[in-house]
Amino acid sequence: MKKDMDVDPARLEGLSFTKMVASGNDFILINNFERRIPAEWGPELARKLCRRAFSVGADGLILIEPPKSQEACFSWRFFNADGSEAEMCGNGGRCAARFAVAEGLCSSEHAFETLAGLIRAEVKGKRVKIELTPPHSLRLDLSLEIDGQKYEAFFVNTGVPHTVLFLSPEELEKLEVKSLGAKIRFHSAFAPAGTNVNFVAPIGPKELKVRTYERGVEVETFACGTGACASAIIAAKKGLVTPPVTVKTSGGETLTVFFELKDMSRLFLEGEARFVYRASLSREALE
Numbered sequence: 001m002k003k004d005m006d007v008d009p010a011r012l013e014g015l016s017f018t019k020m021v022a023s024g025n026d027f028i029l030i031n032n033f034e035r036r037i038p039a040e041w042g043p044e045l046a047r048k049l050c051r052r053a054f055s056v057g058a059d060g061l062i063l064i065e066p067p068k069s070q071e072a073c074f075s076w077r078f079f080n081a082d083g084s085e086a087e088m089c090g091n092g093g094r095c096a097a098r099f100a101v102a103e104g105l106c107s108s109e110h111a112f113e114t115l116a117g118l119i120r121a122e123v124k125g126k127r128v129k130i131e132l133t134p135p136h137s138l139r140l141d142l143s144l145e146i147d148g149q150k151y152e153a154f155f156v157n158t159g160v161p162h163t164v165l166f167l168s169p170e171e172l173e174k175l176e177v178k179s180l181g182a183k184i185r186f187h188s189a190f191a192p193a194g195t196n197v198n199f200v201a202p203i204g205p206k207e208l209k210v211r212t213y214e215r216g217v218e219v220e221t222f223a224c225g226t227g228a229c230a231s232a233i234i235a236a237k238k239g240l241v242t243p244p245v246t247v248k249t250s251g252g253e254t255l256t257v258f259f260e261l262k263d264m265s266r267l268f269l270e271g272e273a274r275f276v277y278r279a280s281l282s283r284e285a286l287e
């Protein structure tokens, strides 16, 4: 396996970064248009900076880089807190769009490149709406056996892989998301890529409550944008909700998911993305 190149703290001392949050999913964003961070440093830098209590702390690191095509105004690299690179992130994508506008890189309506494909964004102050890549790999027939118990599950890729399980609001409240989530996330049915795991309770004809165990963070996060989208389209396929769907996240904020019932190929996610602070890296944060 290729080893990540060691991050050299001296070369990154003083580099500015921005902390942002979208529905409780928090990220460190860095404008890397000048390529001060070489490609090989991404995984290790994410592990160092995302470590809570010991460094900045975040669910992920986002590097904003020059676009490869004329359609986009930037390209990104998204790293989970454990250093794994993910194809897409809905809440991170909304932060990146707002950040790129603030940095003067893009106009309020723009597109950016991710490993999943081109994402279109519309930034109106704190509110950011993005169009995800068309959902694929839908499975409505999964039966998972975990610790001798059978679970009916559903799967869709909304940029990253998502498994969805339905529960009652009471069951959802009491659920040990970390322990069941980890067992499903590493279940052989989803190897080798693994999956994010969404536990979903319908709470109205257009409303869901969702708790997500996130791949690459390996805990329940306060929200997951692509997970909210996956939960909404699967709940709609099952006839449990109709769009637009409001998703109540475990952090207490809401996300709105837009799509057509007849053709779910165009999927939109809207919610707030906020700046928390801007600072510069110290050498010690990277040692």
Ligand SMILES: N[C@@H](CCC[C@H](N)C(=O)O)C(=O)O
Residues within 6 Å of the ligand: 025, 080, 085, 086, 088, 089, 090, 091, 092, 160, 161, 196, 214, 215, 216, 217, 223, 224, 225, 226, 227
């Ligand atoms: N929090 C994100 C998803 C980030 C990627 C995920 N952890 C993965 O590795 O699949 C979102 O808001 O969509």
